[in-house]
Amino acid sequence: MAIEVDDILRRNSLSVTDSRKKILSLFLSIHGALAHGDIERKAGEKFDRVTVYRTLQTFVEKGIIHTIPTTDNSVRYALCKDNCTEGHHHDNHIHFICMQCGSTLCLEEVLVPEVRLPKGFTSSEIEVVIKGICKECNNKKNSPIVETAGLRLRL
Amino acid sequence: MAIEVDDILRRNSLSVTDSRKKILSLFLSIHGALAHGDIERKAGEKFDRVTVYRTLQTFVEKGIIHTIPTTDNSVRYALCKDNCTEGHHHDNHIHFICMQCGSTLCLEEVLVPEVRLPKGFTSSEIEVVIKGICKECNNKKNSPIVETAGLRLRL
DNA sequence: GTAACTGCAAAATATTTGCATCCTT
DNA sequence: AAGGATGCAAATATTTTGCAGTTAC
Numbered sequence: 558m559a560i561e562v563d564d565i566l567r568r569n570s571l572s573v574t575d576s577r578k579k580i581l582s583l584f585l586s587i588h589g590a591l592a593h594g595d596i597e598r599k600a601g602e603k604f605d606r607v608t609v610y611r612t613l614q615t616f617v618e619k620g621i622i623h624t625i626p627t628t629d630n631s632v633r634y635a636l637c638k639d640n641c642t643e644g645h646h647h648d649n650h651i652h653f654i655c656m657q658c659g660s661t662l663c664l665e666e667v668l669v670p671e672v673r674l675p676k677g678f679t680s681s682e683i684e685v686v687i688k689g690i691c692k693e694c695n696n697k698k699n700s701p702i703v704e705t706a707g708l709r710l711r712l
Numbered sequence: 713m714a715i716e717v718d719d720i721l722r723r724n725s726l727s728v729t730d731s732r733k734k735i736l737s738l739f740l741s742i743h744g745a746l747a748h749g750d751i752e753r754k755a756g757e758k759f760d761r762v763t764v765y766r767t768l769q770t771f772v773e774k775g776i777i778h779t780i781p782t783t784d785n786s787v788r789y790a791l792c793k794d795n796c797t798e799g800h801h802h803d804n805h806i807h808f809i810c811m812q813c814g815s816t817l818c819l820e821e822v823l824v825p826e827v828r829l830p831k832g833f834t835s836s837e838i839e840v841v842i843k844g845i846c847k848e849c850n851n852k853k854n855s856p857i858v859e860t861a862g863l864r865l866r867l
Numbered sequence: 868g869t870a871a872c873t874g875c876a877a878a879a880t881a882t883t884t885g886c887a888t889c890c891t892t
Numbered sequence: 893a894a895g896g897a898t899g900c901a902a903a904t905a906t907t908t909t910g911c912a913g914t915t916a917c
Contacts, residue, residue: 572916574872593906605874610907612872626781626841630882630906651827656836664833670825672806672840677847678819681811684841685827686781692832727891729897748881760899765882767897785881785907 561585569619576608581621590625590635590652590661625652625661626684635663652684655691662691716740724774731763736776745780745790745807745816780807780816781839790818807839810846817846 562581566573580596591599596609613634616622622634635652649669653662669685690698717736721728735751746754751764768789771777777789790807806824808817824840845853 572871574916576873606906607875607908608873624783626783628779628781628787628839630785630787632783632785653829653833653835664830666830667827670827672822672825672842674808674842674844675819675821675847677850678808678844679850680808680842680844682843684783684843686839686841687827687829687835688837688839689829689833689835692830695832695834727896729890731898761881762883762900763898770897 565621569621571615571619576604577612577615580604580609580612581616584622584634584636588662590633590663592631592633594631595633625663626686627654627661633661635661638665652686653691654686654688655694656688657690657694660691720776724776726770726774731759732767732770735759735764735767736771739777739789739791743817745788745818747786747788749786780818781841782809782816788816790816793820807841808846809841809843810849811843812845812849815846 559578559582562578562585563573565581566577571577583596583599584591593609593613596613597604597606613622617624617634620637623637625633625635627633650663650665651667651669653664654660655662669683672680672683674680714733714737717733717740718728720736721732726732738751738754739746742754748764748768751768752759752761768777772779772789775792778792780788780790782788793805804824805818805820806822808819809815810817824838827835827838829835
C-alpha cells in the first residue's frame, strides 16, 4: 500500500511527504468517507489542523478525493475513482449515509439516475445522497443476540 | 402576506414575534434558498446573529423550512411545502444550484428519481442536488446584447 | 539549491451558551 | 402574570493567513 500511496501522489505531481502519505493511506484503508475532524482524530498521531485543511484542499483540487455534501455543516471527503481528472470530477455514483453507524459510503455500483430538468435548465453535475441503514447495520439487527460472559451481543 | 406569515407561525404553535415574521417573510418572498449569512445581510434591518441561528433552528424543527446540503460548509434553507410535519420532513423534490447566479432553487415539479440500492441497504431519505445553469441565466445568455447609454446589457 | 510543504502563532469567522430583559399570550 | 423569545456578552469552535523553518526533489 505504501507504494500505491506514493504512486498516487506522484501521478498527481505532488511531492511525497509524510502527512500526505498518512492521510491518503487513511482514505485507502477506510471504505467510506472522512470528515476533517475524523482525520485529526483517527490518525494515530496528531496532525496539525492546518496541514489537514491544506492537504484535503490539495487532494480535492487534484481530483484525488471528492466532497460529499451533508446537511450539518460538515463536508466529508472520499477517494475518487481513477477517471477523475484535475478540475473536473466525474461523480457518477451515489452516496449513502448510515443513520445507525454514521458512516458515509460511496456506492460505486449504483449509478446516479437520469433527472429530467425543466425547460431552460442545464446541468453539469448531480449529487445524490441517501440516508438510511447500511447493509452491516441491517445484518446486525437481524442476527440473533447471543449472551456471553454477561454481555448481550449481536454477531 | 403578513397574514400568511402569522398563520404559519400560529399553526406551528410558535409565538408571533418580530424576528420570526421578518425572517419567514423573507423566505416567502424569495423563490429559492437562503443561507444563514444571506439572512443577516438581506434583511433590511440587522438581526442579531444569535436570533437568526435560533430562528432557523426552530423553523427546521417545526418543519417550516428544510435544509439543503452543499459542498462548501454552508447549509442553506428553503421553505417546505405543506405536507411537512414536525420531526419528519417529506422531501420529494430536487434542488438546483445555479453556478452563474449562485441561487439555490427547489424544483418542486421534479420528483426525485427511484434509486435501486444494493441488497441489504434500506433508505429513509434521499437528497438530490444538481448544479448547472438556471433558466434565467440561460435566457440571458441567449438574448441579444443591446447597447444603451454606453452600457452593454443583456435583456 | 530551490521550490514546495509543514507547523506554529495569530487573525478572522462561525457557532453556542448564559443570562438579564422584553414581548406574547 | 408566566413562559417564551430576544439581544448582549462571552465562551467555543472552525477556518484562513503569514511566516520561518524543514523537507523533497
